[in-house]
Amino acid sequence: MTANELTDAPPVPVRTSRRQRFAVAVLLTANFTLAVDFSVLNVALPHIGRDLGFTTANLQWIITAFSLCAAGFTLFFGRVADLFGRKRLFLIGIVLLGVASLVAGVAGDPTVLIAARIGQGLATAMVTPAALALLTTMFAEGPARARVLGLSGALMAAGFTTGAALGGVLTGLVSWRWAFFINVIVAVFVLAVAPVVLTDRAIGRRPKLDFPGAIVVTVALVALVFGITTAGESGWGTPAAWGPIAVAAVLFATFIAIESRVKEPLVSPALLRRSNVAWGNFAGLLAFATETALVFPLTLYLQEILGFSAVVAGLIFAFLGVGTVLGGFLGPRVIGRTNSKRAIVIGFVVQGAATLPLAFVSDSSAWVVPLLVVSFIGGAANLVAIVGYTVTSTAGVPVEQQGLATGLITMSQQVGITLGTPVLSAIVTAFAGATLLPGIQASIGVDAALCIAGAVVVGLLLRLPAAPAATRDV
Structure with a gap:
């Protein structure tokens, strides 16, 4: 052998x-x-x-x-x-x-x-x-x-x-x-x-390391993250924001061209053509973007609209954090009863349904208890989707490509974290009136809509590879 x-x-x-x-x-x-x-x-x-x-x-x-x-x-x-x-x-x-x-x-x-x-x-x-x-x-x-x-x-x-x-x-x-x-x-x-x-x-x-591909995709990712970060600080209309993003788009296109020609590519086109890898990482990017970004409008709501201190707001978010930890334990159970694709869809649907009521918050402190409940549920559902995408994106990938597959997972996670907040920040600014409340409501509504859209896209387009014969007990 x-x-x-x-x-x-x-x-x-x-x-x-x-x-x-x-x-x-x-x-x-x-x-x-x-x-x-x-x-x-x-x-x-x-x-x-x-x-x-x-x-x-x-x-x-x-x-x-x-x-x-x-x-x-x-x-x-x-x-x-x-x-x-x-x-x-x-x-x-x-x-x-x-x-x-x-x-x-x-x-x-x-x-x-x-x-x-x-x-x-x-x-x-x-x-x-x-x-x-x-x-x-x-x-x-x-x-x-x-x-x-x-x-x-x-x-x-x-x-x-x-x-x-x-x-x-x-x-x-x-x-x-x-x-x-x-x-x-x-x-x-x-x-x-x-x-x-x-x-x-x-x-x-x-195999040889694909240095041209590695350099191009690394510069592209750095440009993308820099552009997104700048947009969150200076707005999406500034050249310092959209310029790097445009450069990143050109570099990503160049990277795809390089990978289709070299004998031993950094990212095998065959790997990206796997439905579970491509759409699984799309789901992961969306899952991290929606839940981490939601903290931004909720922070504004709790402190600027309801007048809570930063300490109280932090304790409320800790409750959301407990929900996410619970979701991390629920995720494998949902996958065991269904499969990883359905776990993503279920996670997104429940997360979106839990987030949507927050698009109707008012300046009444009576909203605090409902906020605690639905944010807890949404956080748990988000982790079910995250566990689902992690399992999905590594399924059927050969052992010698698992590092690359997990690199894609990590990249989706970190770009999602970076992308979400500037997007919702721009929506808050665009819709804010005499107070920030209309902008907060609009941004939360968009966040919920993205969750539901993610469930639809994954449900329609993601295909899981055949299940392996061997499993291992733990």
Whole structure:
């Protein structure tokens, strides 16, 4: 039997070992930490600005430098994980995360902090797809993989919510610098345990890395995220917003042309032609865009219309966060009773139905209890859709392309997070009258409509591959 045949052989059904459980714990700890990093500095930005001498206009680069690299390089590093080893890339990324976080924690000026945030973004682009690929190749397609990915989704959702709360607590009680030092502690723990418990499949022949394709798609993603981020700050009509987006569109077209001609493409056109990969990632982008963006109009509603403090608003969003964690556990059950495609459709329909009533909020505080209920339900439904898209987008993908598949998943997630808020922000501004309330109502209505549209598109166009014969118990 050849090395390639060994690599492509399906996993043998066995019960989960103690070592595998430790491996899952390590990988989920890393992903949770990276999810926290997306939101942990939001509350701390004014304090960082005062301490390090950032101008108000440049504060956004603390967030943007991270998101540009995290989204822009994730597809490239997803493929690197396939070619040179997922465990190896995961460990390198954790080392970079620890070093960059330590530098950020002791930074004394804006330049050093921005450089460290770039390092953190690159580490995220390395670790996230590598960790997901290690998870998907550890378990055969079926209930075991669905449960692990559901737990991963739940912890990532909890990470986003925890990050905002943790950043506020650390900034108020100790220092914003501890938002970085915690990463160092986690990195040391992961590096102490991961080499012992993580295993990776043997790599057969290493194909050449498609450098032209990698460079073009990376620049395209960076341009897209930069344009979207600028639109959220300056509006969609400014050249600084639509210019980079137009450049990204041209570069994506160029990337497709390159991939159709090279012998060993970065992204195989055959992979993108898989219905479950293409439409699964569309669903993922929409799922992350709708739920994370909804926080923006609801924040305006709670603080600007109802007059609640930031602390009270944060506690209300924590309730939404609990719903998302619950959805992470419900997702695998829904998939087990139906399938991953139906889980996406059900998740979107319930999320849209739960979000729609919020389009009719008023300036009465009586809306707080209904808001708590429907946002809890919507958050749970959103995670059902997210678990469904994660399982769908990796189904039937060969083992040697799992890093690329999980890179696509991570890219969809991060672009969705980046895209959603500027879109709803533009709608709020466009429809706002004497108060922000009409704009808030319109943006929430659009969010609900996007969920229902996503359910229709996925229901009509997504096709699942044939179910595998082998499954693994967990």
